[in-house]
Amino acid sequence: MAVLGVIAHFMNSDYTNEAILLALRRIEGSHSGQNVAEVVLNTLRKYQIHRLGYFVCDNASSTDTAILDVLKSYGLAKEKDRRRLRCLGHIVNLAAQAFLFGMDTEAFEDGVLENVEVVYKLW
Numbered sequence: 001m002a003v004l005g006v007i008a009h010f011m012n013s014d015y016t017n018e019a020i021l022l023a024l025r026r027i028e029g030s031h032s033g034q035n036v037a038e039v040v041l042n043t044l045r046k047y048q049i050h051r052l053g054y055f056v057c058d059n060a061s062s063t064d065t066a067i068l069d070v071l072k073s074y075g076l077a078k079e080k081d082r083r084r085l086r087c088l089g090h091i092v093n094l095a096a097q098a099f100l101f102g103m104d105t106e107a108f109e110d111g112v113l114e115n116v117e118v119v120y121k122l123w
Helices: 033-046 061-073 077-083 088-101 105-122
Strands: 003-011 017-026 055-057 084-086
Touching: 003 033, 017 033, 033 061, 055 061, 061 077, 077 084, 084 088
Parallel strands: 055 084
Antiparallel strands: 003 017
16 A cells, blocks of 8 residues: 655744644555655645645655656746755665665565564564
8 A cells, every 4th residue: 555645844933843744645556656746736735835845755766757747737847856855864774774684675574574473473
């Protein structure tokens, strides 16, 4: 099941950083850029958001497509490279996995799932 979270980061009138979860929606169909863009655009319309800043997302190519589709609908397609930021947390996570597990992250995930099942049975 594909789920997408849309979070708005902004500065309020007291110049304090805020972060608000606007949507946590299931994506119908595949996790394609077009389907992600549809969820984001519906969320922006629902909250009547007319000014866009930057997009911080994972590094999937489908994310590039989604951002471009959203920016096109706002007439900002030419700014796609400037408004697309990479998620540092995602990059650090990938680097740590590569360092710890090399190319065999699937073996690690299988081991974690086995341990979760054992703990669940004991509990």
